[in-house]
Amino acid sequence: MTALLSARGLKLAFGGVKAADGIDLDVGAGEFLAIIGPNGAGKTTFINMTTGYLRPQAGAILYDGRPILGLAPRRLVTLGIGRSFQLPQLFGEHSVAENLALAIAAREGFWSPFRPLMRPVWRDEADEVLARFGILDLSETRADALNEGARKLVDIAVAVALRPRLILMDEPTSGVAGADKMAIVETLVRVLRDAGVTAVFVEHDMEVVGRFADRVAVWAQGRIAALGPPDEVLADPAVRRDVIGIDPGEDVHAAA
Amino acid sequence: MSAWFVENGMLLGLATLDGVSSAASVFMVAVGLNLVFGVLRVLNVAHGSLYAIGGYAAASTSLFLLARGMPAWAALPLLLVSSAIVGGILGPPIERLLRLMQGQEEVLQLLVTFALFMILEDGQKLVWGVRPVVSDAPVKVLGTIEVPFGSDAIPFTAYQLLVLPGVALLTLAVLAFVLRRTLFGRMIVAVTVDREAARAMGIDAGRVTLLTFSAGAALAALGGALASPTTSLVPGIGASTIVLSFAVVATAGLGQIEGAALSAFMIGLGRSLAVYFAPELEVVVPYLIMVAVLLVRPQGLFGTLEARRI
Amino acid sequence: MSRRAELVLALLGAAAVVLLSWAVPWLRFVLTIALAKGVAVLGILLLLRAGQVSFGHALYLALAAYMAAFGASRIPDTLLLLPLAGIVAAAAGLAIGLFVSRYRGIFFGMLNLALSMVFYSLLEKFYAVTRGADGLRVPATTFGGAALSAEGQSWAMLCVALIAAFGSGAFVKVYLASPLGSALSAVKTRETRLEFMGVPARLVLLAAYVLSAFLAGIGGVIVALSTRHVTPALAYWTTSGELVFIAVLGGAGGVLGPFLGAAAYELTRVYAAALVAEAWQMALGAVLLLVILFAPGGLWGMGQALAARRRPA
Numbered sequence: 001m002t003a004l005l006s007a008r009g010l011k012l013a014f015g016g017v018k019a020a021d022g023i024d025l026d027v028g029a030g031e032f033l034a035i036i037g038p039n040g041a042g043k044t045t046f047i048n049m050t051t052g053y054l055r056p057q058a059g060a061i062l063y064d065g066r067p068i069l070g071l072a073p074r075r076l077v078t079l080g081i082g083r084s085f086q087l088p089q090l091f092g093e094h095s096v097a098e099n100l101a102l103a104i105a106a107r108e109g110f111w112s113p114f115r116p117l118m119r120p121v122w123r124d125e126a127d128e129v130l131a132r133f134g135i136l137d138l139s140e141t142r143a144d145a146l147n148e149g150a151r152k153l154v155d156i157a158v159a160v161a162l163r164p165r166l167i168l169m170d171e172p173t174s175g176v177a178g179a180d181k182m183a184i185v186e187t188l189v190r191v192l193r194d195a196g197v198t199a200v201f202v203e204h205d206m207e208v209v210g211r212f213a214d215r216v217a218v219w220a221q222g223r224i225a226a227l228g229p230p231d232e233v234l235a236d237p238a239v240r241r242d243v244i245g246i247d248p249g250e251d252v253h254a255a256a
Numbered sequence: 257m258s259a260w261f262v263e264n265g266m267l268l269g270l271a272t273l274d275g276v277s278s279a280a281s282v283f284m285v286a287v288g289l290n291l292v293f294g295v296l297r298v299l300n301v302a303h304g305s306l307y308a309i310g311g312y313a314a315a316s317t318s319l320f321l322l323a324r325g326m327p328a329w330a331a332l333p334l335l336l337v338s339s340a341i342v343g344g345i346l347g348p349p350i351e352r353l354l355r356l357m358q359g360q361e362e363v364l365q366l367l368v369t370f371a372l373f374m375i376l377e378d379g380q381k382l383v384w385g386v387r388p389v390v391s392d393a394p395v396k397v398l399g400t401i402e403v404p405f406g407s408d409a410i411p412f413t414a415y416q417l418l419v420l421p422g423v424a425l426l427t428l429a430v431l432a433f434v435l436r437r438t439l440f441g442r443m444i445v446a447v448t449v450d451r452e453a454a455r456a457m458g459i460d461a462g463r464v465t466l467l468t469f470s471a472g473a474a475l476a477a478l479g480g481a482l483a484s485p486t487t488s489l490v491p492g493i494g495a496s497t498i499v500l501s502f503a504v505v506a507t508a509g510l511g512q513i514e515g516a517a518l519s520a521f522m523i524g525l526g527r528s529l530a531v532y533f534a535p536e537l538e539v540v541v542p543y544l545i546m547v548a549v550l551l552v553r554p555q556g557l558f559g560t561l562e563a564r565r566i
Numbered sequence: 567m568s569r570r571a572e573l574v575l576a577l578l579g580a581a582a583v584v585l586l587s588w589a590v591p592w593l594r595f596v597l598t599i600a601l602a603k604g605v606a607v608l609g610i611l612l613l614l615r616a617g618q619v620s621f622g623h624a625l626y627l628a629l630a631a632y633m634a635a636f637g638a639s640r641i642p643d644t645l646l647l648l649p650l651a652g653i654v655a656a657a658a659g660l661a662i663g664l665f666v667s668r669y670r671g672i673f674f675g676m677l678n679l680a681l682s683m684v685f686y687s688l689l690e691k692f693y694a695v696t697r698g699a700d701g702l703r704v705p706a707t708t709f710g711g712a713a714l715s716a717e718g719q720s721w722a723m724l725c726v727a728l729i730a731a732f733g734s735g736a737f738v739k740v741y742l743a744s745p746l747g748s749a750l751s752a753v754k755t756r757e758t759r760l761e762f763m764g765v766p767a768r769l770v771l772l773a774a775y776v777l778s779a780f781l782a783g784i785g786g787v788i789v790a791l792s793t794r795h796v797t798p799a800l801a802y803w804t805t806s807g808e809l810v811f812i813a814v815l816g817g818a819g820g821v822l823g824p825f826l827g828a829a830a831y832e833l834t835r836v837y838a839a840a841l842v843a844e845a846w847q848m849a850l851g852a853v854l855l856l857v858i859l860f861a862p863g864g865l866w867g868m869g870q871a872l873a874a875r876r877r878p879a
Contacts (some may be wrong), residue, residue, distance in 0.1 A: 015764070051762070065862075072761075073761045073762050073767055074761050074762070074763075074764045074765065075764075077762060077763060077764035078764050079835065082762070083762055085758075085759075089756045089758050089759035089762070090756065090759065091751065091752040091755050091756055092752075092753045092755045092756075093755060094748065094751065094752070098748060100761065101745075101746060102748060102749060102752065103763050105745035106745070106763035106764050106765045107764070110745045110746060110749075110765055111746060111773075112744065112745055112746075113737075113740060113741045113744045113747065114740060115744055116740075116743045116744060117743060117744060117745045117748045118743070118746075158759070158763070159762075162763060162764070189841065293672075299672040299676065300671070301621070301675075320799050347717055353855075354857075361617060361670070361754075361778040362671045362672070363614065363617050363618065363619050363859055364862070366619055366671065366672060366675055367619060367810070367814060367854065367858055368811065368855060368858055370619075370675075370807065370851075371851040371854035371855040372846045372851065372855075373851070374848065374851030374854065374857075375848045375851035375852060377847055377850035378844070378845045378846070378851070379848055380844075381844065381845075381846055382845055382848070412686070434680070439675055440570075495641060495683070496683065498679075499676070499679055499680045499683050502676045502679075502680060503680060506673065506676070506677075510672075510810070531837070535691075536688075536691040536692060538687075538691075539684060539687035539691070540684050540687065540688065541686075543680050543683075543684050544682065546680070547665065548854075550665075550677075551665070551766065551782065554668055554669070
């Protein structure tokens with residue numbers, strides 16, 4: 001399997017806290033990689049570095065064989081890197097369909113003032129993406145009126161509408177109640193597999209990880225402590241103890 | 257070059273002295289603007305009007321009382337008293353209104369302060385008219401000082417040389433002390449950093465805001481009162497003061513109190529140099545300084561970039 | 567409100583303007599100025615969509631007005647002068663916009679105010695060029711080559727203002743429906759997401775800013791050619807305040823709001839300004855406060871609410 005995303009020797013410290021302390025990682029094309037680990041281990045930092053939001057102090061990130069460090073987020077988007085957010089970033093005053101249409105317009109041509117946002121081709125595509133996510137009924141709802149689960153899905157749908165090859169998701173299911181959670185995961189797996197998107201996601205829920213991931217990377221103090229298929233990694237006694245067992249952060253998230 | 261200095265040295269010296277004294281009163285306004293921004297997260301456009309009203313109030317009270325036999329020296333403490341009164345009367349209702357707007361969209365808060373600005377600018381015209389008002393008693397009381405300058409000496413009023421910068425430095429020192437060393441100061445800082453957390457700790461954020469706002473208003477009024485004996489008060493100074501003190505605050509970085517002192521000095525000096533050497537550029541120079549600084553450092557000289565949260 | 571209903575309302579408004587101007591000749595001038603300001607306020611409305619308020623757009627209005635005053639002796643035709651001065655204002659808007667579009671909220675508003683105050687003082691101080699506070703007389707201009715009588719000129723200016731109002735209103739309507747216009751409220755709510763869509767938020771704001779400068783410029787030219795006299799007061803903060811006031815009064819809801827607000831403002835001013843000449847700004851400030859506190863939708867919003875109530879549920 002060829003690597004779509006490679007990190008080499010990433011280092012970044014905030015004051016004394018090492019958020020990345022020599023991260024080496026390869027993500028294969030089409031792979032779903034879960035990142036787990038205690039809070040403050042540097043999981044989100046990795047996503048932020050990969051999406052151009054933070055700059056590491058040392059190291060390199062290659063996407064499709066080319067170095068991408070130093071490129072602005074909007075450049076990375078055009079290369080095919082998308083992301084979703086732990087706190088969904090939607091345009092609250094717009095309807096769900098308009099949120100999607102803005103993403104489609106951003107991809108197809110944003111700058112002509114004479115093309116309406118809701119032109120039929122964009123509108124149809126927005127509906128088509130929403131249908132894939134099974135939320136076509138929300139199309140006309142204002143984004144700030146959505147519940148948390150729907151907000152998460154729309155946030156990811158917006159990223160998918162940009163037609164990325166790689167998507168990075170920061171806790172795609174956090175804040176979603178238990179019953180809805182696995183339904184969201186099922187939808188995500190189906191949509192992303194169908195679109196052939198490579199996915200890297202931070203997750204606290206081990207059930208989600210087991211269901212979603214091809215491989216799991218365990219983050220600890222800015223390093224990768226373990227890496228492998230979920231059944232192996234999650235069975236590792238050290239991981240069970242340090243990440244799953246007595247991690248208070250996980251309980252907080254499970255309760256939330 | 258040296259010939260130029262021989263010819264213009266005197267002017268240069270005078271411009272520097274003028275710059276320091278005008279920086280002092282602008283600093284008073286800017287520091288109040290900073291304090292108020294800290295606790296309310298809104299830049300009060302009407303703040304410049306408080307400067308104007310402070311100036312008018314001081315000048316007219318001192319003219320009124322002097323005509324009724326008040327000893328001339330009393331004009332000096334009167335500056336302080338009248339500013340405190342202006343801050344005490346106008347501060348609380350404005351603060352109340354702005355607090356009402358908290359949690360609203362930022363643009364609406366800004367519009368409310370702009371509406372207040374419109375009201376106060378005309379209010380001040382209604383009370384004091386459009387004829388220039390001058391009361392230079394405080395300046396006359398203290399006389400002039402010969403400032404040695406090379407072989408020459410520059411006569412300069414003691415008021416501008418000592419009182420204005422003195423009060424400004426004292427304000428700076430007192431504020432620095434209060435904010436760092438006193439309980440109330442720590443409360444102000446706590447409310448500034450995180451209002452909700454401060455409230456959770458049992459701090460009466462409303463009272464802290466009210467007192468800080470009134471203090472900021474009084475400082476602006478004091479700035480105006482201090483400047484009133486050295487300039488004639490005319491309509492429109494409120495508007496020019498708010499943009500000038502905004503330039504000071506933006507150049508230093510929003511919320512920077514010591515920084516505001518330095519940028520007030522830079523801008524005051526720049527402006528008075530312009531007055532002497534390129535009068536038509538007087539109003540432009542402060543903003544040139546501001547724009548130049550902001551082009552290089554968008555967050556101001558001493559400001560820190562606020563981390564964006566995802 | 568449907569597009570057709572809006573168009574019908576706009577046409578009715580235009581008919582009312584023409585009728586009033588015919589019945590009460592001195593209102594012709596007042597309504598021309600109201601339309602000119604409405605055009606300028608359309609630009610303020612664009613910025614308000616992005617959650618930004620400029621306290622300094624009088625700069626562009628005055629710049630174009632002075633351009634018209636200077637240019638009228640060389641290019642004496644209104645139909646050329648109007649777009650040219652508008653383009654000069656837009657160019658200034660681009661230069662300044664590159665700087666101010668880095669800022670939001672307080673800084674955006676105040677930097678605009680500061681720059682307009684600088685321009686105001688330059689107009690006052692450079693007496694040799696601008697005649698200082700006395701201002702400049704604007705020579706009479708032709709319309710498509712035709713020189714008109716005073717009466718004809720005032721009718722022609724009203725027509726120009728009406729056409730400018732329709733043109734700019736329609737354009738702003740189309741603009742707001744485009745991705746670029748829709749993204750304005752995204753600047754207000756979620757700049758980060760916009761960046762992660764590959765769209766620089768700063769350019770979205772800059773585009774609207776340049777357009778707003780152009781519209782303020784068009785308004786300024788019409789004011790200059792109608793009043794036939796320009797003074798630095800056009801660049802003073804009170805003029806900017808007026809534009810903001812009209813925008814809030816009219817309501818940011820639709821493109822008719824600015825014109826509704828401008829007409830209400832100018833007509834009130836004709837009748838009430840004499841009563842409260844000393845306290846005009848104060849009255850404006852008080853009304854502004856009341857609108858913000860109690861009727862955030864402005865006149866347009868109030869009208870819509872009334873219409874909605876009348877319709878059976």
